[in-house]
Amino acid sequence: MKEYKPKIVCFLCKWCTSAGADLAGTSRLKYPASILPIRVMCSSRIDPMFVVKAFLNGADGVFIGGCHPGDCHYHEGNYHTRRRFAMLTKVFDTLGLDSKRLKLSWISASEGTKFAKVSNEYTEKIKSYGENPSKWNVFL
Amino acid sequence: MSDRIGVYVCECGPNIADKVDIKRILTEISDLNEPPEKIIIAKKHKLLCSKEGQDFLAGEIIENELTHLVIAACSPRDHDITFMNVCKRTDLNPYLYKLVNIREHCAWIIPDKDEATEKAIQYIRAGISRVTYQSPLTEKELDSIPDVLVIGAGIAGIEASLSLAGEKRKVYLVEKTSSIGGNVTRFEKILPHQGTNLDIIQEKIKTVQENENIKVFTETEVEKAIGFFGNFEITLKNIQDEEQKKEFKVGAIVVATGFNLFNPEKIPRYGYGKIEDIYTSMEIEESNSKTGKILLKSGKPPKSAALIHCVGREEKGYCSRVCCNYMFKIAQYLKEKTPAIKITEFYQDLCLPNKADQEFYVDTKNKGVDFICFKDIAVKQKDKDKFIEYTKMDGKKEKISAEMIILAPAIEPAVGSKDIAELLNISLDETGFFQEAHQKLNPIATSIDGVFIVGSAQNPKNIPDSMMDAQAVGGKILTQLIPGVKLVPEVIISEISDAFCTGCQTCLSVCSYGAIYFDEDRNISVVNEAICRGCGNCVASCPSGAAHAKHFTSLQIYQEVLEAIR
Numbered sequence: 001m002k003e004y005k006p007k008i009v010c011f012l013c014k015w016c017t018s019a020g021a022d023l024a025g026t027s028r029l030k031y032p033a034s035i036l037p038i039r040v041m042c043s044s045r046i047d048p049m050f051v052v053k054a055f056l057n058g059a060d061g062v063f064i065g066g067c068h069p070g071d072c073h074y075h076e077g078n079y080h081t082r083r084r085f086a087m088l089t090k091v092f093d094t095l096g097l098d099s100k101r102l103k104l105s106w107i108s109a110s111e112g113t114k115f116a117k118v119s120n121e122y123t124e125k126i127k128s129y130g131e132n133p134s135k136w137n138v139f140l
Numbered sequence: 141m142s143d144r145i146g147v148y149v150c151e152c153g154p155n156i157a158d159k160v161d162i163k164r165i166l167t168e169i170s171d172l173n174e175p176p177e178k179i180i181i182a183k184k185h186k187l188l189c190s191k192e193g194q195d196f197l198a199g200e201i202i203e204n205e206l207t208h209l210v211i212a213a214c215s216p217r218d219h220d221i222t223f224m225n226v227c228k229r230t231d232l233n234p235y236l237y238k239l240v241n242i243r244e245h246c247a248w249i250i251p252d253k254d255e256a257t258e259k260a261i262q263y264i265r266a267g268i269s270r271v272t273y274q275s276p277l278t279e280k281e282l283d284s285i286p287d288v289l290v291i292g293a294g295i296a297g298i299e300a301s302l303s304l305a306g307e308k309r310k311v312y313l314v315e316k317t318s319s320i321g322g323n324v325t326r327f328e329k330i331l332p333h334q335g336t337n338l339d340i341i342q343e344k345i346k347t348v349q350e351n352e353n354i355k356v357f358t359e360t361e362v363e364k365a366i367g368f369f370g371n372f373e374i375t376l377k378n379i380q381d382e383e384q385k386k387e388f389k390v391g392a393i394v395v396a397t398g399f400n401l402f403n404p405e406k407i408p409r410y411g412y413g414k415i416e417d418i419y420t421s422m423e424i425e426e427s428n429s430k431t432g433k434i435l436l437k438s439g440k441p442p443k444s445a446a447l448i449h450c451v452g453r454e455e456k457g458y459c460s461r462v463c464c465n466y467m468f469k470i471a472q473y474l475k476e477k478t479p480a481i482k483i484t485e486f487y488q489d490l491c492l493p494n495k496a497d498q499e500f501y502v503d504t505k506n507k508g509v510d511f512i513c514f515k516d517i518a519v520k521q522k523d524k525d526k527f528i529e530y531t532k533m534d535g536k537k538e539k540i541s542a543e544m545i546i547l548a549p550a551i552e553p554a555v556g557s558k559d560i561a562e563l564l565n566i567s568l569d570e571t572g573f574f575q576e577a578h579q580k581l582n583p584i585a586t587s588i589d590g591v592f593i594v595g596s597a598q599n600p601k602n603i604p605d606s607m608m609d610a611q612a613v614g615g616k617i618l619t620q621l622i623p624g625v626k627l628v629p630e631v632i633i634s635e636i637s638d639a640f641c642t643g644c645q646t647c648l649s650v651c652s653y654g655a656i657y658f659d660e661d662r663n664i665s666v667v668n669e670a671i672c673r674g675c676g677n678c679v680a681s682c683p684s685g686a687a688h689a690k691h692f693t694s695l696q697i698y699q700e701v702l703e704a705i706r
Contacts, residue, residue, distance in 0.1 A: 025249050042676060
């Protein structure tokens with residue numbers, strides 16, 4: 001049987017986590033191909049609907065990366081992200097979706113190692129859950 | 141009209157070519173060709189960022205009449221601008237191009253070539269999907285005003301004004317008090333070589349006053365500052381006569397409001413204000429500067445003195461950086477006047493950040509000044525005698541008597557910093573000093589473009605550090621606000637649709653820049669294009685879908701995501 005390869009959408013802010021992901025690359029660190037980065041200007045741009053939509057349309061996990069609290073390029077954007085994420089987790093549970101498959105992590109431009117580590121661990125975690133049962137089953 | 145999408149894969153030398161199967165990528169991407177609606181041209185190149193590569197791209201865009209361009213290469217941090225500039229050489233709008241990072245995100249992180257290739261294909265498909273939903277954006281040009289407003293006429297404000305004022309650039313220097321020069325004019329001598337301050341500061345003050353391109357306003361405050369980098373509308377008001385106002389426009393604002401000293405009365409254990417002959421360092425400086433003497437209240441010179449550093453350091457939560465050095469200086473003043481005087485300096489930590497400081501410390505020590513590191517300290521009075529009771533670092537409690545006690549209170553942000561922060565829409569940090577754009581990488585800029593902070597307004601600073609800031613701000617402004625040169629504001633910003641906005645004002649509450657205002661007449665929120673920085677927070681918060689982030693629209697992001705996970 002072919003090994004199960006999860007699909008993980010990663011929303012990365014341009015200034016910190018996306019740069020951290022670049023550093024993971026330039027440092028030649030290894031992490032799975034499951035990680036699919038989508039660049040946005042700030043983690044606060046991530047409408048919770050993006051996550052829901054990705055989740056229902058084929059993603060096995062969604063990972064949001066932003067600057068560390070206090071370090072947001074736009075000052076307070078990531079605080080809003082944090083609140084929206086807390087809200088989204090609740091909504092997921094309420095709807096019967098699996099909130100364990102969501103992840104929020106603060107990764108700075110200098111933390112390439114952290115990006116690779118989080119990507120590896122998160123992919124393993126999603127693999128242990130298996131395929132997302134909600135995909136293609138719910139339409140929005 | 142059909143979409144003609146050019147997809148160019150860069151080999152990046154061996155960096156990409158060795159790690160992914162470019163031939164397979166080109167075959168699979170070419171398979172997406174759906175004429176006549178969607179025509180895909182997929183090619184590879186050795187090194188697209190090279191001059192030859194750029195010329196090749198420009199030629200391809202023109203020759204193939206491309207409507208969209210996708211480049212699969214390195215990180216946008218490396219060459220996004222390079223390829224946007226290539227687009228600008230042709231008729232293709234640079235916002236109809238997308239750089240897909242198959243190097244850092246595929247080639248360099250996935251050891252298995254097949255896997256890396258598959259991810260690259262997936263990723264390029266997502267890029268193609270996104271690019272067709274992108275819209276052309278036009279960079280607008282705005283007139284800029286080269287003049288500058290400097291708030292605060294201390295040494296930092298004065299130096300900033302001098303470095304900025306010129307034939308084509310006026311500086312408006314605003315000072316709250318009745319004279320310019322600031323705190324420095326209160327010192328007798330300036331470290332490190334102990335020359336008198338008068339030579340330095342008086343000469344600067346004279347130059348400012350004589351410079352016809354610097355307009356000085358004393359006893360004046362800023363009442364209003366509205367606008368954006370290149371064009372701020374300023375209203376000043378006279379403190380004595382509030383009706384007396386002055387209006388003008390500037391392109392940038394420099395905040396040089398300096399510092400105040402922490403009031404030691406707030407910590408009763410130092411006895412300041414209650415026990416006789418306890419002074420702050422500034423009181424000693426002023427007395428020495430005006431009368432040339434440092435005397436007890438009785439009129440006699442002191443036979444013993446205790447100098448206490450770090451007053452308010454724990455309460456404020458930061459080291460004020462400049463006190464250690466000036467306390468050595470005060471000890472030296474006292475030694476010069478009365479060589480037999482017994483001096484003890486009490487400190488919690490010594491801060492000797494500059495290259496001349498260590499030598500000055502050793503020199504002070506060699507002149508017979510005792511140094512004691514304390515854990516706790518209190519000043520007590522018994523009859524007419526004063527005692528310093530202290531606990532040493534080893535826990536031992538001791539006490540000594542001293543006729544004169546001199547305190548080094550913490551450096552605090554200037555009174556009124558909060559009002560200025562509100563006026564200019566910038567922030568104060570938890571210490572109350574102005575918050576810099578980035579503590580390490582951008583310490584004199586703020587969250588608002590065109591508003592800068594220099595000297596002790598940002599952090600307790602000595603004179604050379606303040607001068608450095610002031611000269612640096614000169615560089616920042618001179619290179620960005622060039623007379624006659626237009627400004628190009630950011631185009632990746634938010635916009636709010638009149639038709640969809642319900643006027644709930646959620647966006648106003650999340651915007652860190654005050655870039656959105658509420659139009660009372662039309663009952664809708666409106667984005668000020670010149671202030672918006674394009675983070676997109678308002679877009680994610682808008683409950684009615686009225687806010688859009690240009691170049692990061694929901695549709696564009698959806699298309700990219702859906703194709704990536706297909």
